[in-house]
Amino acid sequence: SGVDFSVKDGAIQYSLAALKNVGEHAVEHIVEVREEGGPFKSLGDFARRVDPRQINKRALESIAKAGGFDELNANRAQVLKGVEAIIAMANRTATEAEIGQSDFFGGGGDTGAEELPLPSTEPWLPMDKLQAEFEAVGFYLSGHPLDEYLTLLPKLGADSWTGFRDKALKGASAARLIATVTYKQERRSKTGNKFAFIGFSDPTGQFEAVCFSDTLAGARDLLESGKPLMLRVEADVEGEEVKLRLQGVEPLDEKADRVVMGLKIYVSDAKPLDLIQSRLTNGGAAPVHLVMSLPGMHEVEIALGHKFTVNPKIKAAIKAVPGVMHVEDF
Numbered sequence: 083s084g085v086d087f088s089v090k091d092g093a094i095q096y097s098l099a100a101l102k103n104v105g106e107h108a109v110e111h112i113v114e115v116r117e118e119g120g121p122f123k124s125l126g127d128f129a130r131r132v133d134p135r136q137i138n139k140r141a142l143e144s145i146a147k148a149g150g151f152d153e154l155n156a157n158r159a160q161v162l163k164g165v166e167a168i169i170a171m172a173n174r175t176a177t178e179a180e181i182g183q184s185d186f187f188g189g190g191g192d193t194g195a196e197e198l199p200l201p202s203t204e205p206w207l208p209m210d211k212l213q214a215e216f217e218a219v220g221f222y223l224s225g226h227p228l229d230e231y232l233t234l235l236p237k238l239g240a241d242s243w244t245g246f247r248d249k250a251l252k253g254a255s256a257a258r259l260i261a262t263v264t265y266k267q268e269r270r271s272k273t274g275n276k277f278a279f280i281g282f283s284d285p286t287g288q289f290e291a292v293c294f295s296d297t298l299a300g301a302r303d304l305l306e307s308g309k310p311l312m313l314r315v316e317a318d319v320e321g322e323e324v325k326l327r328l329q330g331v332e333p334l335d336e337k338a339d340r341v342v343m344g345l346k347i348y349v350s351d352a353k354p355l356d357l358i359q360s361r362l363t364n365g366g367a368a369p370v371h372l373v374m375s376l377p378g379m380h381e382v383e384i385a386l387g388h389k390f391t392v393n394p395k396i397k398a399a400i401k402a403v404p405g406v407m408h409v410e411d412f
Contacts, residue, residue, distance in 0.1 A: 083150065085109045101148050101218050103140040111136040125154050125161065126198035129171035137172075139165055147218035157205045158214065164200035171198055208398040213308045216264075226285040228310060230394035231260055231334065233411060237341045240312065244286040250317040250324045259313045260284055260334055266305050268298075280305055280328060282313070291315055291326035301331040310334040338393040344369040344412040345392045346383075347400060354405030361399045366391030371412070 085106055087097045098109040115131050122128040128151075145151060146161040155161050206214065209227045216222055235242065240258040241249070249257070261282035268278045275295040282289050291313070293301070304311060314330035345368065347358060355372075362370065369388045375381050401409045 084113050096148075096219075096223070098145065098150060101144045101150075102220065103144045103218075105141065108137045108141050122154060124198070125151065125164065125168060125200070126171065128154065129168045129198055130175045132172055134169055134172035134176055139169060142168060144218045147214040149215065149224065155200075157203065158211060159206045160200050160203040162214070163203050164198070167199055167201075205402070207395075208402050209310075209395060216308070221264075221288070222283065226283070227262055227308075228260055228334075228394075229285050230398045231310075231338065232285055234338060234341055234343070234394065235260070238312065238337055242286045243282075243284045243289050246315075246317070247289075247324050250319055251322070254317070256314070256316045256329075259315055261289075261311055261313055263305055263307050263309050263311065264288065265307065271295075278305070282311075289326065291328040293328040297328055297330065301328075304331050304333065312337050335393060335395060338395075339366075339391060341393075342366075342368050343392050343397075344371070345390075345397060345400070346371045346373055346410050346412055347406060348373045348375070348408040348410075349406055350375050351405065354403045357403045358400055358406070361396060361403065363391040363396065364389055368392035369412075375407075 083095050083098045085097065085099050087100070088095045098104055098112070099106045111133060115133075116122060119131055122131070142165045143162060146158055146165060149158060151161045152158070205211075208225070212222050212225055212227045215224060231238075232242065234240075238258070238260070240260050243259060243261070246254065246257040246259060259282075261284045264281040264283050266278055266280050268276055270276055276298055277295055278293045278298050280291050280293050282291065293305070298305075310333070312332045312334045313328060315326045316329055318325045318327070347370065349355070349358075349372065351374075358372075367388055368390045370386045370390045370392065372384045372386060373381050374384070397409055397411075400406060
């Protein structure tokens with residue numbers, strides 16, 4: 083990516099300067115260094131080549147959250163925790179360069195082979211990864227935290243935003259929707275009552291609802307950025323515009339936990355089993371099957387019993403385990 087948005091091979095390359103807390107000047111410096119010395123080979127290579135006076139901690143954190151370092155290290159959680167190590171190496175390299183310039187025979191040393199120490203950190207779960215991405219970009223770019231919930235909409239008696247919008251334009255006036263909160267702007271009416279405009283997002287789009295004082299008072303703690311929610315809304319239609327009033331809010335995971343869904347997990351060897359086990363919660367009523375593709379054999383399906391809690395969040399966490407080939411409902 084560069085300073086501006088661009089198109090390469092039919093795909094949009096996102097502007098680094100469009101990320102929150104990343105200034106145009108910092109991106110110009112990164113691009114200049116990259117063009118002079120070639121693509122960065124590692125985080126250590128990046129740290130040794132950039133000027134720490136041109137890039138601050140907040141900019142590096144935002145780039146890490148957005149996935150700007152993914153080709154160097156796909157573990158965004160580890161990169162984010164390693165930002166101070168990146169800055170420390172950049173400062174140390176800059177100091178050594180200055181010593182070398184002032185004393186040609188001072189023996190500043192070759193730091194080219196130095197490895198960048200990063201803290202040992204497990205990768206974010208999918209929802210955490212997307213929430214960090216939202217914080218840096220301003221919207222969900224590589225996916226949506228509620229992608230895994232779409233298949234549950236009929237069982238939850240809910241609609242997607244675009245599905246309900248089409249129905250509202252044909253006369254529907256109320257619905258249940260699933261969404262995450264993107265913003266909350268509280269106001270006070272002329273009579274002194276508080277109300278709010280709440281921004282929401284689901285995998286089909288973004289929308290806004292007005293929330294009046296009674297509903298706001300009972301739901302304020304739930305209406306926080308990133309929260310997955312079940313909404314009860316009423317709609318008014320003005321031309322082609324659908325305006326929503328929020329009538330009630332519930333935690334989405336509590337609703338999803340009541341829906342029993344079976345899970346089939348496909349693996350090719352035993353390596354991911356420990357991580358799969360750590361992500362499965364006992365105490366529910368959902369069946370889980372493990373399907374193994376063994377060398378020289380057909381698939382072997384193993385029923386693990388009907389004792390698990392399975393919801394979209396757990397399903398997404400298992401799908402993210404290295405070595406898991408596929409996960410499906412049944």
